Structure formats: C-alpha cells, structure tokens
Amino acid sequence: MAETVPSHPPAPEEGHPHHEEMSFWSKYIFPLDHKMIGMQYLFTGIAMAMVGGFFAYTFRMQLAFPGIEVPGWGLVSPADYNALVTNHGAIMIFWVAMPVLIAAFGNFLIPLMIGCDDMVFPRINRLSYQIFFLSVLVLIASFLVEGGAFGGAWTAYPPLSAKAEYSLTPLGSSLWLLAVALEFVAFLLGGINFITTAMNSRAPGMKMYDIPIVVWMIVLASIMFMLSVGPLVAGAVMLFFDQQLGTGFFDPARGGDPVLWQHLFWFFGHPEVYVVLLPAMGIVAEIITVFARKKLFAYKTVLYTAFGTGILSFTVWAHHQFVAGIDPRMAHIFTITTLLISVPIAEMCFVYIATLYGGSIRLTTPMLWALAFIAEFLIGGVTGIFLGASGADIYFHDSYFVLAHFHYTFFPIAIIGFYAGITYWFPKMFGRMLDDRLGKIHFWGTIIPFNGIFLPLFILGLAGQHRRIYNYEHFPELATPELQALRVLATVSLLVMLGFQLVFLVNFVRSLRRGEKAPQNPWKANTLEWQAPSPPPHGNFATLPTVYRGPYEYSVPGRAEDYWPQNAPE
Amino acid sequence: MSSRPIATTRSATEIPTGKLAVWWLLGSEIVIFGGLLASYIMYRLAHDAWHAQAAATNTWIGAFNTLVLLTSSLTAVLAHQAAEEGNGPKAAKLLWATIGGAATFLIVKAFEWTMEIRHGYTITADTFWSFYYTAAGLHAAHVLAGAVVMVFVARSAARNQELHRVELAGIYWHFVDIVWIFLFPLLYIAK
Numbered sequence: 001m002a003e004t005v006p007s008h009p010p011a012p013e014e015g016h017p018h019h020e021e022m023s024f025w026s027k028y029i030f031p032l033d034h035k036m037i038g039m040q041y042l043f044t045g046i047a048m049a050m051v052g053g054f055f056a057y058t059f060r061m062q063l064a065f066p067g068i069e070v071p072g073w074g075l076v077s078p079a080d081y082n083a084l085v086t087n088h089g090a091i092m093i094f095w096v097a098m099p100v101l102i103a104a105f106g107n108f109l110i111p112l113m114i115g116c117d118d119m120v121f122p123r124i125n126r127l128s129y130q131i132f133f134l135s136v137l138v139l140i141a142s143f144l145v146e147g148g149a150f151g152g153a154w155t156a157y158p159p160l161s162a163k164a165e166y167s168l169t170p171l172g173s174s175l176w177l178l179a180v181a182l183e184f185v186a187f188l189l190g191g192i193n194f195i196t197t198a199m200n201s202r203a204p205g206m207k208m209y210d211i212p213i214v215v216w217m218i219v220l221a222s223i224m225f226m227l228s229v230g231p232l233v234a235g236a237v238m239l240f241f242d243q244q245l246g247t248g249f250f251d252p253a254r255g256g257d258p259v260l261w262q263h264l265f266w267f268f269g270h271p272e273v274y275v276v277l278l279p280a281m282g283i284v285a286e287i288i289t290v291f292a293r294k295k296l297f298a299y300k301t302v303l304y305t306a307f308g309t310g311i312l313s314f315t316v317w318a319h320h321q322f323v324a325g326i327d328p329r330m331a332h333i334f335t336i337t338t339l340l341i342s343v344p345i346a347e348m349c350f351v352y353i354a355t356l357y358g359g360s361i362r363l364t365t366p367m368l369w370a371l372a373f374i375a376e377f378l379i380g381g382v383t384g385i386f387l388g389a390s391g392a393d394i395y396f397h398d399s400y401f402v403l404a405h406f407h408y409t410f411f412p413i414a415i416i417g418f419y420a421g422i423t424y425w426f427p428k429m430f431g432r433m434l435d436d437r438l439g440k441i442h443f444w445g446t447i448i449p450f451n452g453i454f455l456p457l458f459i460l461g462l463a464g465q466h467r468r469i470y471n472y473e474h475f476p477e478l479a480t481p482e483l484q485a486l487r488v489l490a491t492v493s494l495l496v497m498l499g500f501q502l503v504f505l506v507n508f509v510r511s512l513r514r515g516e517k518a519p520q521n522p523w524k525a526n527t528l529e530w531q532a533p534s535p536p537p538h539g540n541f542a543t544l545p546t547v548y549r550g551p552y553e554y555s556v557p558g559r560a561e562d563y564w565p566q567n568a569p570e
Numbered sequence: 571m572s573s574r575p576i577a578t579t580r581s582a583t584e585i586p587t588g589k590l591a592v593w594w595l596l597g598s599e600i601v602i603f604g605g606l607l608a609s610y611i612m613y614r615l616a617h618d619a620w621h622a623q624a625a626a627t628n629t630w631i632g633a634f635n636t637l638v639l640l641t642s643s644l645t646a647v648l649a650h651q652a653a654e655e656g657n658g659p660k661a662a663k664l665l666w667a668t669i670g671g672a673a674t675f676l677i678v679k680a681f682e683w684t685m686e687i688r689h690g691y692t693i694t695a696d697t698f699w700s701f702y703y704t705a706a707g708l709h710a711a712h713v714l715a716g717a718v719v720m721v722f723v724a725r726s727a728a729r730n731q732e733l734h735r736v737e738l739a740g741i742y743w744h745f746v747d748i749v750w751i752f753l754f755p756l757l758y759i760a761k
Contacts, residue, residue, distance in 0.1 A: 111577060118575035120587045192594045200587050201577040226598045231605025237704060238609075245693055247700040249609075255617055255697040260609055267605075544576065 032122035033538050038107030039429070040129050042422075044136060045100035049415075052091040053498055055084045059470075064484075064491035066471045079168065081470035082151025087139075089154030090176070093272070094183050095136060097414035101279040102187070102225075103132070105421055106194050106218040108429060112529035112536060113212050115203025115545040115567070119193045128190040135182035142175035150176035153468065155265055158250035158258045162242040174243050181236045184229050191222035203528065203567070205547035210566065212527045212551045213302055217282030221275045224310050228271035235264035259324055266317035273409065274313040278306055280417030281348055284370045287424050288352050289552045290525045291367035292359030293562050296552040297351045305344035305351075312341040322390045323397045331390040338388030345381060349374055360555075364523075365439035369420035372447050373412045380408030383458070398468075401461025404454045411450060419446070419504070426508075427522050431535040432515030438507040445500030452493030456486040524563045527551045531565050592738045596745050599712075603749050606708065610701045610756065623698035625761045626691060631682045632758035635675050636750065642671025643747045646740040649727075653737065658730035665724035665736065668743060672717035679710055702757055709753055712746045 031037055054072070061068065062076040069075055076084070107125065111118055119125045143149040150173040152161040161177075164170035198219045202211065238249040239261065248254030250261050289296045296302065318326055318334040352374055361367070383405040386392045396402060419442075426434050465478055472478045472487075521530040532541050545567035553564040578587055614620055649664035683703075693703040716739070723739045726732045 116575070116577040116580065118577050120575070120578045121591065122575060188598050192591050192598075195594055196587055196591045197577060199583050200585070200590060201580040202582045206582075226594065227601055230598060230601025230603075231608070233602045234606035234609070234708075237708070238606075238700075241693070241700065241704060247694055247704075248697050249700055255613070255619075257613070260612070264605060264609070 030126060032118070032126055034107045034111050034119045034122070034125060035429075035536065035540075037125050037129050038104045038109075041099045041107060041132070042104035044133065045096050045104060048091050048095040048099075048136065052088050052096055053501070055088040055091070057494060057498060059084045059088070060491040060494050062470060063472070064488045066473055076470070078470050079148060079151055082153075082468070083143075083149040083169075083172075085468065086151050086153050087143075087149060087176075090180065091139070092410065092414060093154065093276070094180060095139070097276040097410065098183070098187060099132060100418050101276055101283075101414065101421075102194075102218055102221055103128075103190055105214070105279060105283065105425075106190070106222070108425070109529060110194055110197055110215055110218065111201070112428075112532060112540055113215050113527050114198060114201060114206060115528045115541070115547060116197070116201045117539045117541070117544065120197045120201055121193050124189050125193050128186045128193070131182055131189070132186035135179045135186060138175055138182060139179035142172045142179065145171040145175060148172055155269070156239070156261075157265075158239065158242065158261050161261075162239060162250050162258075164243070174240060177236055177240055177243070181233065181240075184233055184236075187222075187225060188229070191226050194222045195219055195226075203545050203547045206566075209299065209303075210547055210550050212282075213285040213296065213299070214279065214282030216303060217278040217285075217306060220306055220310055221278045224271050224278075224313065225275045228268045228275075228314065231264045232268040235261055259321070259326075262321050262324055263317070266320045267314070270317040270320065271310075271313040274309055276413050277345075277409070278309070280373065280413045280420075281306075283417055283421040283424070284352065284373050286525075286527065287366045287370040287420055288355050289554060290424075290523050291362045291364055291370075292356050293362070293554045294355055294359035295554055297354035297357075299550065299552065302348055302351055305347045308344040309341060309348075312337060312344070316341055316388075319388050319390070319393065322393045328390070335388060335390045339385065342381060342385060342388075349378060349381075364423075365434070365436055365443060366420050366424035368440065368443050369416055369423060372443070373416045373420060376408060376416060376447075376450070377412040380405060380410075380412065383408060396461065398466055399461040400457045400465045400467060403467055404457035404461060407454050407457075411454070415446075419443075424523070425529075426511070427518030428529055428532075428534050428536070430512055430515075431518050432511050433518050433522065434511045434515060435507050438503055442500055442503040442507065445503060446497055449493040449497035449500070453490045453497065456490045460486055521565075524561075526553060526563050526565050528566055531567050586734065588734065588738050589741070592741050596742070599745065603705075603708070603752070606701075606705055607752060607756065610705065613697065613701070614756075614760075617697075620696075620698040621761055623691075623696050624757070626686070626689070627702070627758045628682060628685075629758045631678060632754050635678050636754050638671050638674050638678070639747050639750050642668045642675075643744055645671065646743045650737045650740045653727065653733040656730070656733070658727045658733055661733065661736050662724040662728035665720050665727065665739070669717050669720050669724070672713050672720075675713055676710060676717075679706070705753055706757065709746070709749050712749070716743050716746050 027033075028036065031040070058070050058073045058076060059081055061070040062081060067075070073080075107119070147164075147169045150156075150161070150167065150169050152167050152169075152173060156173075156177070160166050161173055164173070167173050198211070198215055238247070241247040242249050242251065242256075248256045250256045250258045252258065285296060285302065315337040316334060318330060319338045322331050322334075383401070387396055387402060387405060422429075423434055423439055426432070460483060463478070463483060465472070465483065469475070472483075518534045520532070520534055522534075523530070528545055528547070529536075531545060547566045548569055549564065549566055551566055555562045556564055581587065583590065645664045645667040649661045649668065652658075652661040652664060691699050693700055719742070720739050723732070723735045727736055
C-alpha cells in the first residue's frame with residue numbers, strides 16, 4: 001500500500017510501529033484501536049435497533065388490530081404496551097442514535113479524518129464501550145426482574161416513575177434508570193476523548209477551518225452533551241433515591257416538586273435532539289459535497305449556525321412543559337427561543353441545497369440517503385413550529401401530531417443519517433463495496449413506507465388521538481372506521497419497511513464476504529480517511545499525513561482531477 | 571500498554587492533552603453539581619420551613635472540615651511546585667499530606683453523620699436532609715476518588731515518574747475544594 005500513499009518531503013512522524021499479531025481477545029473483545037471500538041459500538045447499536053424495531057412492530061400491531069396475538073410476542077397486555085413504548089423510545093435514542101451516530105462514526109472517523117493514529121486515550125475509549133455494554137446488560141435485566149420492565153415513558157416523569165405503587169415495577173424502573181445513567185457515563189468518557197483528540201491531535205498543517213464538518217459536528221455534539229447531561233445525572237440520583245430510599249425530592253406531599261424533574265430532564269432532553277442532529281448533519285455535508293463534486297457552499301456559515309444551534313438549544317427546554325403549569329409569561333419566552341432555533345437549522349439546510357446548485361450530482365446510494373435526509377427532516381422541522389408556539393401546543397400536546405413530528409426528526413437523524421453514513425464509509429470500514437442495486441432497492445423500500453407510517457399519524461393527531469393509549473376501542477370518537485383505517489395503514493407501512501431492512505442486512509453480510517474489493521478512494525474524496533488503505537491497518541497511515549488545504553476543494557478550475565486531497569502537496 | 575499512540579504526543583493547542591482532558595472532565599462535573607445545587611436553591615427559596623431543619627446542622631464541624639480541605643489544597647499546590655522543580659520525592663510527601671487531609675475530612679464527616687442520624691435526621695426525615703445527604707455524599711465520593719487517584723500519583727512521583735500528573739491531580743483537588751466552598755454556606759451557614 002505504500003506506493004498509493006502520497007509521500008511528503010517533510011515526513012515528521014513515522015506511522016505506528018507495532019504490527020505484531022494480536023490474539024482474538026485483544027483484537028476484537030478488548031481492543032484499544034479506535035476503529036475496532038467504533039465497530040463494537042456500531043454492531044451493538046444495530047442489534048439494539050433490531051430490538052427497538054421489534055418493540056415498535058409489537059405495539060403497532062396492537063394498535064391496528066387490538067387484542068390480537070401478535071406473532072413473536074403474543075397477547076399485548078396494557079403493562080406490556082407501556083413497557084414496549086417506553087423502551088422503544090429509550091432504546092432508539094440512548095442505545096441506537098447515540099452509539100451509532102456519535103460513538104461509532106466518531107470513533108471511526110475522528111482519528112482518520114484529522115490524520116492521526118488513534119484517540120488520545122485508547123484505554124478510556126475502551127472503558128467507555130465497556131460501560132456502555134454494561135448499560136445494555138442492565139437494560140435487558142430490567143425486562144427479566146419481578147414486576148417487569150419500566151413502563152412510565154422514556155421521559156420517566158414522577159410521581160409515576162418515583163413510586164412503585166404507581167408504576168408497579170419496583171425493580172424495573174430502578175434498573176432502567178441505572179442503565180440510562182451508565183450510558184451517560186460511557187458517553188461522557190467518550191466525549192472527553194473525542195474533544196481532546198480533535199483539539200490536540202490534528203495532522204500538522206490542519207488548521208481549525210481545515211477540519212471536516214462531520215468532525216466539528218461530532219465534537220460540538222459531545223460538548224453539548226457534556227454541558228447538558230449534568231443536571232439530569234443529579235436528577236437521576238435524586239429519582240433513584242426517591243425510588244429506593246423513599247426520599248421526597250419529587251413528592252409534593254413532602255416538599256418536593258415533580259415539575260423539577262421535567263426541568264432537569266428537558267434541560268438535557270432538548271439539547272439531546274441537537275446532540276444527535278449535528279452528527280447527522282455533518283455526515284450529510286460530507287456526502288453532498290463529494291457527490292455534487294462541488295465545494296461546500298459556506299463552510300464557516302455551517303460552523304456558525306452549528307454554534308448558534310448549540311447555544312440556543314440550552315434555552316428552549318420548557319416548550320415541552322407548556323401544559324405543565326408553567327407561568328404563561330415564561331411560555332412566551334420559550335416560544336420565542338424555540339422559533340428562533342429553527343433559523344440556524346434552516347440556514348444549514350439552505351447551505352446544503354446551495355451546495356447542490358450547479359454541481360455535477362451523482363445519485364449514488366449514499367447521496368440518495370443524504371438528499372432524503374434534508375427532505376424528510378424539513379417536514380419534521382416545519383411541523384415543530386406548530387409545537388413550539390405555546391398557543392398551538394396546548395391543543396397539540398400529547399397527541400399523535402407530536403409523535404409524528406418527532407419521528408420526522410429522529411427517523412431522518414438516527415436511521416437515514418445512519419444509512420447515509422454506513423453506505424458512504426462501508427468501503428473504508430470493511431474494505432469492500434456495497435451492492436449499489438440492492439442499496440437503491442433498500443432506499444426506496446425504506447423511504448416510501450416511512451412516509452406511509454407517519455403521515456397518517458399527523459392526521460390522527462389532528463383528529464384528537466392522544467398518545468400512550470393501548471386500545472382506542474373505548475374512545476367512541478376515536479374508534480371510527482376511518483381513523484382505524486389510518487392506524488392499519490401506518491402499521492402495514494411499518495411491516496413493509498421492516499421487511500425491506502432485510503435487504504440491507506443481506507447486502508451488508510454478502511458484501512462483507514463477497515463484495516467487490518474497495519479501492520483506497522472509491523468516491524474520489526478529499527478528506528484524509530480516504531488517503532489511508534481500505535480498511536486502514538492498526539495505526540491507520542503508513543506515514544502520518546500533513547495537511548495543505550481545506551477538505552472541500554472539488555472541481556478546482558485549472559486542475560486535471562476534480563478532487564484535491566487534503567494531504568496532496570500539489 | 572506497550573506504547574502511547576502518536577495522537578497522545580501531539581499538542582495543536584499547546585495545552586498538554588492530559589490537562590485538557592481534566593478541564594473537560596471538570597466541565598462535566600460543574601454541571602452535575604450545578605444542577606443539584608440550583609435545584610436545592612430553588613427549593614430552599616420556596617420553603618421557609620427548611621430554616622428550622624438547617625438550624626440542626628453543626629456549623630463548627632463544617633467549618634473545621636472547610637479548614638481541613640483548604641489546607642489540603644495548599645499542600646496540593648506545594649506538591650505541584652515541587653514537581654515543577656523536578657523534586658518527585660518531595661511532591662510525593664506533600665501529596666500524602668493532601669491524602670491525609672482527605673482522610674481527616676471523611677472521618678470527621680462519618681462522625682458528623684452518625685451523630686445526626688442518631689438524632690433522627692435521616693435522609694428521609696425531610697427534603698432538606700435529602701439534599702443535605704445527597705449533595706454532601708456526592709461531594710464525599712469525589713473526595714474519596716481524588717484521594718485514591720492521588721495514592722497512585724504519589725507512588726509514581728516518589729520514583730520521579732509521571733511528574734506532570736501531580737498538577738492534574740491538583741487541578742481536580744481544587745475543584746473538589748471549590749464545590750465544598752459552595753456546599754458549606756448553602757448547607758451549614760444559611761440557617
């Protein structure tokens with residue numbers, strides 16, 4: 001591979017000197033290599049996505065066909081239903097979006113894209129995954145204990161979550177809380193590693209504005225996570241004491257206040273939306289520039305809007321509490337900040353669209369996903385305006401309109417963002433190409449049913465269907481055949497979409513074994529990870545690169561090639 | 571581990587990587603304690619009755635522990651100074667003095683809590699006491715963690731190894747000290 005790596009006159013640092021064979025255990029189970037830790041996060045995240053998807057299938061079947069024996073689960077009791085929706089939400093956010101978008105892509109990409117050989121603290125990195133894995137085990141254990149899994153919604157509002165006589169899950173709710181807390185610790189450790197690595201370990205010559213957008217985004221997301229999760233860590237300790245010791249932090253009868261939990265939760269919970277959004281936005285930025293063969297329209301604007309989003313996201317949390325009895329004057333303030341935060345995000349979308357304008361667009365599978373991300377996320381963003389306005393929210397609150405809205409944000413982030421990233425970086429991660437035809441079948445088979453699931457839910461929400469009801473037969477105005485038909489449509493669309501995920505799994509497994517061998521730089525991209533071998537060996541680069549220019553110099557006039565790698569001297 | 575990655579040796583910000591990481595760690599700790607104390611202050615302002623509960627805390631014991639922690643921060647600074655001069659054994663001795671301060675703090679706290687629990691002021695007695703034990707307990711866990719870390723740092727410093735870690739442990743220790751500077755007036759002095 002040495003001849004394919006551009007060599008530079010000043011070769012300041014030799015590549016990693018250690019290439020001895022490692023045992024199975026030290027290579028795959030307890031690795032220190034950032035790429036392998038990224039893979040551990042990736043595969044754990046995919047496995048958890050299957051669990052979360054199975055839960056969605058089970059409760060959607062119950063809603064479309066109340067009282068049937070759901071194949072693979074059986075009869076869904078009300079307690080089952082609550083536990084399924086609670087853990088579907090928690091799993092998809094804490095055990096799918098976070099590990100895949102931040103930990104898997106962050107671990108794999110940051111050292112490669114900034115041109116160094118590993119994270120700065122490999123052992124802390126390994127510890128981060130181990131704590132994360134422990135959190136998965138604790139979460140699974142919460143399903144197996146006496147009383148069953150926690151069913152008080154992923155937001156875990158007290159008093160329902162605080163008292164066993166209300167939740168009926170004396171152990172399940174505490175284990176659930178412990179699992180979430182462990183997950184936070186794992187991501188705090190990982191985040192410190194990401195931030196420090198990106199700040200200190202960039203290749204010689206890589207200035208602040210030469211850092212690829214996706215690295216910026218993952219680092220900003222890690223900082224936001226770190227600064228928002230603290231109060232909820234404190235809140236989790238307080239809730240745990242309420243559950244297990246009988247304190248009254250959230251018990252109004254004893255001087256506590258349940259609304260305090262809502263503040264602590266959403267002070268984290270709303271920035272968390274942007275914590276997962278920013279990495280997805282970063283992935284999309286990389287893909288759009290490469291496949292439009294054009295410079296990113298406004299690099300610094302994307303950065304400033306990301307900073308603006310980050311700061312504003314700490315001032316919007318109470319829009320989740322408009323009906324919780326907060327002062328209407330406060331509601332006005334939070335309405336204004338919430339509407340304001342749509343400005344930087346919209347600007348980011350405009351930058352991406354402007355990047356496409358006049359480019360020579362290639363509709364590869366990753367590009368399709370990236371374009372779909374913008375289109376679908378826009379629907380989520382626009383419907384958010386209705387909910388951010390306190391007047392409208394009082395009507396929409398806790399309806400399926402809210403549910404459809406946040407699935408139009410989180411599905412593009414967690415699922416479309418993941419598929420965009422994995423189809424784009426698969427050749428680098430595994431050294432093989434994915435099948436493009438199967439990729440496109442999977443793309444259309446996912447995007448069309450996705451809209452089939454959630455567009456009907458907007459209509460149901462407007463018709464007054466409230467959330468967290470396991471059977472609508474007892475609500476005469478909601479049990480009409482027209483509304484039931486919409487529920488069936490959503491469920492059938494879900495079944496179709498889940499079925500098409502098999503295409504991806506087949507493509508993934510088959511390409512791993514028999515896919516076409518990937519060249520070093522199949523997409524002709526500029527960023528440094530494509531200048532390392534596919535897949536990169538331990539230590540990443542034969543000679544650690546030096547950076548001469550920004551990451552998005554595509555189609556520069558006067559050059560024979562339409563790309564210009566960051567590490568090419570000329 | 572056989573060797574450090576090259577990434578660890580780089581310093582684009584010209585701040586040593588370890589120091590940078592400790593500051594980010596403290597950033598995450600500040601918001602944890604910040605959230606807890608902000609909750610406490612909001613509750614306290616809304617509940618006049620808590621004054622009666624707070625009157626039962628022992629300000630003198632709290633003041634003594636404040637003095638102990640401040641003194642241990644002084645020895646931590648002196649240890650850093652000795653490490654800067656390359657005098658590892660001296661830095662190690664001063665770190666052991668800091669660890670001694672941590673131990674004194676925890677022992678005094680144990681006696682204080684035993685006394686209070688005997689008088690019926692348990693964690694469930696009142697929400698004031700819930701905050702009292704949760705905040706001070708979380709802080710005590712940090713004192714303990716800092717002491718354990720300093721044992722390792724002192725042992726390597728005594729052999730003149732990894733002297734830069736003396737400063738890192740010191741930064742963390744000052745943070746633990748500062749948290750207590752907030753806790754002492756909020757839990758003890760404000761009656």
